[in-house]
Amino acid sequence: MKRSGLLQNVTHFLVLATLAGYFFAKPSEAASSEWTVVEGGEVRIVAAKPQADGNIPAILDIRLKPGWKTYWREPGASGIPPEVTIDAAGGIDFSGIRFPPPQTFDDGIVRYVGYDHSVALPLTLKRNRPGDLALDASVFLGICKDICIPVQAALKVSLPERLVENPLERARIDAAVAALPAQPDDSFKVASAAYDPKVATLSMDVGLPEGADPSSAEIFVAGPPGFGFGKTAISITDGGTILAKVPVKPPTSGGALKSGSVLVVVTSGDRSIETALAFD
Template sequence: MRGFRVVFMCLAALSAPVPAIAASSAWHETEGGRVRLVVFPERTDGSIPALLDIRLEPGWRTYWRDPGESGVPPTVSLPESSGLKLESLRFPVPKHFDDGFSRYTGYDRSVGLPLTLKQKVPGPETTQVSASVFLGICQDICIPVQAELSVELQAGAAVDPAEAADLKAAEAALPAPPSPDFAVIDARWNDDGKSLAVAFTAPGTTPQVFVSGPDGFQFGTAMPTRSGDSYHVEVPLLRKPKNASLSGAAILFTATSGGRAMETTLAIAPHAAP
């Protein structure tokens, strides 16, 4: 059994607009791949784009935000003292895997996860930022990778064109919002609360769906079936926090079909506990 590995990466952030501030961690080599974090100049709306850059060796995999029956989803957190908050961590469409022992959801290729950071309150320019990163990569076994990170920022540093291209490609790979021919028609919990039924339109003939919920919720996999001009799927709810309510739970629905990808937050009909 392979032991745990710790990956140290650098996180950079901004606290005030400047001509250009960009920083990336050094690549940290770990069994099965390497990882770094890149942060880009603050945008006009005050958001700070960043990229969790995960490079995998052939035969290795990493996980989506809901890994399914097994796995470790990637997380990034900033300490309260950082002066920054993590507004979003977004994921391209993953794949379903079945290794004969469990089913899980993730990536069998290198992947970039776009992040958005923002200042909590205006203040003096930040020169050092710390962050924690946690993810898992697997082949025969899963290796949890954890890092406590700190980086010095350098104002005026030019953005590396290759890193800018990586961010652009990662953002382009994200699912699009709903459109007239690719959208959810209806979503509701089944009477027993153990699965989520979704009806949707899709442009292709073999759609795949992925569902994720708040912390503690975990969904399984299911294949959609055609019903007239739309599709229907019932996705099993594998687990949820004991006291969590189904009503009002924020659930993300992601689908691929016809070479396109769509993602939306579900408006779910109220559920009455059985």
């Protein structure tokens, strides 16, 4: 009986040691940077193992304190859009940031577009060589409350060939991708678009999902560097679609707004789409 009890105790110890190894060793193996902490929140990068095609799932993870906000890709006249640069020498190429649907904030003085809650922005990354990788990122963004605080962070993530993923952080990445706007379909799309440079106005005819409330639809526009976009005016057409007119402010150096260079996000209820605009 004593020997049986001893074996049972040893077995319990081994089980507990295994569980402890899982819960306490995993975070050290997770592919995430340290948090950079500022007054209104904190920021880090989380990455997963490279996939078979070389793509690397990853997010810029922005945690905000209550009452603080951060910005979308086209934040308005006073905002600071997130910027990320990554050193390709670490074996990773970077081609852009993706954004979930934003909100418009307007206090009567300043109008800007962004988020009033913690948000994760998927990063488009791809390995450019075999072996262990190093994600060496420089991040610049703004978070604001009564004042706006520029945040500059150097974030480093090691991606060894034998990386063991943290399932909770991989779930965080997957949730961020799932929150992105969908591609248009026949039930929800920009039916047509046009740009009139004489009056500097971009027009869109948008078909909303069946049963959607047109008055609740929102449209967000981003374009080439130097172009600014004003407050969108939305009206309901006789055909049940919405007509959106967006004032465009060209850069002082001039330049044409070309078809395919403007990205639009349309939200309606709990659905959203994102597409590049084609116009004459």
